Amino acid sequence: MNVKKLSPVAEFLRANHAKAKNHNAYCAKTGEFLKSCDFYDPDGNYLGRMSRRAGLFGKTPAYARLGSYIETMEPGFKAGYRQVKESIINFAKIFDKDGEKVSYLPEKIVKTQTVIDNKGIKTADVFERTISSNLKPIEKEKKNAYGLPPQNSYVALELVKYKEVQTSHTVTKSDTF
Numbered sequence: 001m002n003v004k005k006l007s008p009v010a011e012f013l014r015a016n017h018a019k020a021k022n023h024n025a026y027c028a029k030t031g032e033f034l035k036s037c038d039f040y041d042p043d044g045n046y047l048g049r050m051s052r053r054a055g056l057f058g059k060t061p062a063y064a065r066l067g068s069y070i071e072t073m074e075p076g077f078k079a080g081y082r083q084v085k086e087s088i089i090n091f092a093k094i095f096d097k098d099g100e101k102v103s104y105l106p107e108k109i110v111k112t113q114t115v116i117d118n119k120g121i122k123t124a125d126v127f128e129r130t131i132s133s134n135l136k137p138i139e140k141e142k143k144n145a146y147g148l149p150p151q152n153s154y155v156a157l158e159l160v161k162y163k164e165v166q167t168s169h170t171v172t173k174s175d176t177f
Helices: 008-015
Strands: 019-027 033-040 046-056 063-074 078-095 102-116 121-131 135-138 153-156 162-173
Touching: 008 046, 008 063, 008 078, 078 135
Parallel strands: 078 153
Antiparallel strands: 019 033, 033 046, 046 063, 063 078, 078 102, 102 121, 121 162, 135 153
């Protein structure tokens, strides 16, 4: 059985029964969609803040970037944890065996998660999630969209499955805390 590991930030918010309030959403001038909220415990004590962003990477639907930033506060407004997550997603066109139905699915996702605890210890992890199914490549488009490689196209020879591997794990003392 695979148990999903919670980050220290998620554990802190869950242990304090955090509720999200003061939701805010808007579109930035850069074209990124931004959302934010504050976290409070059941007694109304402030626990922290989260902001998220989503946007196109290179102004093409083949690439996207998602990110989130969470900062928590311990009781008495002492610094808690900071967590930064970012995902860069490359999408591919996937056709069914008959070549009729098309889906746009993530071909590769690179996820980076950095957590800085209240002692200034910085833990950074990088994961790659890629399609592990049997796919037959279709010839790539000749032109590059916005200077980026063209979107890959495939025919799915089986149901699309993924595998995820951790490519990096580092623990250092943070200079920014």
